[in-house]
Amino acid sequence: MRPIVLLFAFSLLSSYDAEGSDIVTPVFVQTGKDLLLDVMAPVHRFDRDVFQWRYNEKENIIRLFSDNTTIIPDPYQGRVEIFQNYSLLLKNVKQADSGHYRAGVQGNKDVSVGKYSVTVQDPVSPVHGNVSVSSSSDSCNLTVTCSTQDSHHINSTFRCDNKTCSQDEGGDRSKVTTSGASLRVYLSNGSSVICNHSNQVSSAEDIIKIERYCFSDSVTKPPGPVVIDDTITVALTVAVVVVIVAIATVVQHGKKGKPSAPCQPSIYSLAEYGNMTLPENQIQEHLEQLRPRYNREYISYLIVKDT
Incomplete structure (x- = not known):
């Protein structure tokens, strides 16, 4: 067995x-x-x-x-x-x-x-997507035509409302070419339209960004002039005023603490008056003439001293 x-x-x-x-x-x-x-x-x-x-x-x-x-x-x-x-x-x-x-x-x-x-x-030929746009106040419609170098093409329409896009049922979403390759058009991640040309050994695609044709407010704009808020303007103004007042206070305080001295020629002139034998009323008259040109406190000091 x-x-x-x-x-x-x-x-x-x-x-x-x-x-x-x-x-x-x-x-x-x-x-x-x-x-x-x-x-x-x-x-x-x-x-x-x-x-x-x-x-x-x-x-x-x-x-x-x-x-x-x-x-x-x-x-x-x-x-x-x-x-x-x-x-x-x-x-x-x-x-x-x-x-x-x-x-x-x-x-x-x-x-x-x-x-x-x-x-x-053979590897597939490149594919290119052509776009035509029709827009209204509340929607944006893109008709995309995908074409290959060997004269095959398909087209489909995409409707976008409030930044939400969908592919219409009409049109051609895909087709098989004479060489056995596949030509497709479809929506990707709600933000791009893909034209795809592929066979079992190679693939080519063209990516169309919807935001280039719709949702223009989301496109980056060139920088414009800087606009400063009213609150910031008021704050800056107050700060400048405070700084000016502080500087003025310091300067005024310095003048009170240390009286300004008259220039050297004035001292010599006063000294000459002090050495001269003049009547008191004439000395007083000359000192009063100097008062507008020199420090008032210093002239008063000289008048008191001479008298």
Whole structure:
């Protein structure tokens, strides 16, 4: 019974490997890049079995024999490598490399260990968004047209009320181009409109800021003259007045504490009057004439002293 059980288990394993490898895996790769294809099931090789990768079931890419002899046809010379785990590397792929790839072991029976459907795509062209605006007192409407270099375009309208924007149901939100790329227009975070052009290997987009066309009051304006509040004006005025009064008080206090002395010629003139023998009424008359030109207290002092 044991050999029968082992044989039955081996048959299940072989069936599982074969069935598992029959799954076709889609792969997308950009033109000019390298393509790596792995085997999807264990590889069991026996004497005279040949492992091979084939293209579209009719063209051999590489064949590996039991004695490790490897045959690569001319169209793939220098373009392919095979690794110890039987993975295939196809270099610098072109549009013509799109198709079906199959890895298998050919012997008493043909067993698949990997199947792929490969699509080679060029990167998408840039996309540009054109905007037309219609505004009213309570709303702002943007009609955005997204265009690609290969003449594909879609358009959609966006309505903004009180700085809240939404995309109208009408118009085209997306389309598939002839090259299989997707062209979309949509609202992002309520503040931007995105024009997106993409395929499975690349993407391009144009971002349109809604605030550039609506909500003009939120746009930064150049700086204008500084406006000072009335309260600040009053406070500054009071401060200036206080400073002036303080300075005047200090100056006045200094004058009272130290009387101004007359200039030197006046002292000599008074001294001459003091040394002269004149009647008292004449000295008094001369001192009174000097009073408007000199410090009054100092002249009074001289008058009192001389008398």
